[in-house]
Amino acid sequence: MAEQYNILVTGGAGYLGSIMVPEMLAAGHKVTVIDNFMFQQSSLNTSCANPNFTVVNADVRNEKIMKDLVSKCDVVVPLAALVGAPLCSRDEVGTITVNRDAVLMMFKHMSKEQRVLMPITNSGYGIGEKDKYCDETSPLRPISLYGKIKVEVEEALLERENAISFRLATVFGMAPRMRIDLLVNDFCYRAVYDRAVVLFESHFKRNYIHVRDVTRVFMHSLDNFDTMRGEAYNVGLSDANLSKLELCQRIQKHLPNFVPLEAPIGEDPDKRDYIVSNDKIEGTGFMPAYSLDMGIEELIKGYTMLRNTRYTNV
Template sequence: MSYNILVTGGAGYLGSTMVPDLLNAGHKVTVLDNFMFKQTSLNHVCNNPNFSVVKGDIRLEKVMAPLLKKADIVIPLAALVGAPLCNLDPVGATTINHDAITLMIKLLSKEQIVLMPTTNSAYGTGDENNFCTEESPLRPISQYAIEKVGIEKELMQRENAISFRLATVFGMSPRMRIDLLVNDFTYRAVNDRFVVLFEGYFKRNYVHVRDVSRAFQHAIVNFDKMKGEIYNVGLSEANVSKKELCETIQKQIPDFVFLDAPVGKDPDQRNYIVSNAKIEATGYKTSMSLDAGIAELIKGYTMIKNTQYGNV
């Protein structure tokens, strides 16, 4: 079945992978994005007659209201994502990550479907045995996670909504993010050949960007049996520590060196093991391993280098 889908922030890291997948599945997709990073990540779908694009701000009712009226499904990806960016602009983080979504929920009819990405960083930190399911207490540390927890509570008062608590995403995308942990460590391995770890035993869960897109597509097809629920979305084989992640990268880049710092703390104190059994019970399975994602990143970093200044 084909739907009219509105994807806010659709030119971002997730959206620029997800939007082509939705178009390939036969849906009509409208992207609303402010293009704050001057990205051209959707150039390759402009020839598709089922693709529409609007440049605008999700915080403005006059922008959102007419677009929402046409949508069967809304996928609100637009956000200031991650703790560092939210710390740089805490007012913007609140107005974009919370207030704009509250406005969107107010404008929606009961029949419209919302597939919302939240974050498993809401589980916070614990000891090395801190195993988390969707029922576990939420202990968000960063403003980003706190805002996402608040929005999830509002969202789940709707029957026609699903919240996906995403693991830390990795992999190549048309709008690349090198700051995400697997992407960052692999970039350092390719270009610097070393990394210094702070609290290298801290664990978290990871998931490939393509598998995130597949989770949303899976929910569209299976919405009636999945609606009204919260799901962790991650690669179950990738609940790994930072040290274990480096060891995995080292298998493909043998001269990569990583050292545990004898002093100092990681400002990101997340440490947890996450269960993805609930979404897997609906028939969803990940397709991209950590090894495959790292191999993909190594190829990608042959083509790109994250430098604004300098002659080499």
């Protein structure tokens, strides 16, 4: 039987955590979530019946609370963050204090024995070289504040040695705490409801990974920690290094009436453009289970139930 851990998940009611926490509980781990529930999300409602689940409604920047929570866990999964270039640009102070300062403060209160599994981002690669794959040795040239802070935190994380960094591709798929603003999720939403999307810098490429495969790679690393520790790993679909236009063409296979329009003017605020190698994580025995097409099908089903209609009667 696999070892059981006391796991602290910060921001555990968010997009990644809303899938990950129930899976960790199902595997027999004790899970404590700290989250400030800033989006009024109810994504962990069904976990409350599990006696191994504990939830704390508080801010990860509160050192007194964090020191106490950290002292009781074997593994920390820091998910709490302001995520994405637009949100981080809008709240630079929050980005710095939550995404960096709170994480570094938490590291300070951890022993060398305690483990950290942390999502970073492969947006740290910024703009890659044409037709050249970014692997874990490629230079990090983050463009957005979000990317810059994540790269800074990864450096401190890997100095701990008892830690693993996951450089996640752009995540997609349905989750109890849904995010429609992520690229695949956004384009699918527009395909379902608008039947069109305007593309800025449509040739920009990036890599993609399903939200459930993010949970799977974290669970994989719990079971293989000793052989994986102290390293960064790209986590994405090796057959999905696609430009925004190519992504739209994949969606068109499922929704033929969807029309992507390439804009002659305008810029993408998130200026990343690169292709990624996932050979290193695959070398540990991990392979994604959810393809891009599976995710698109899932999102189309999900949007049958979900629509942003807060300020409209239709």
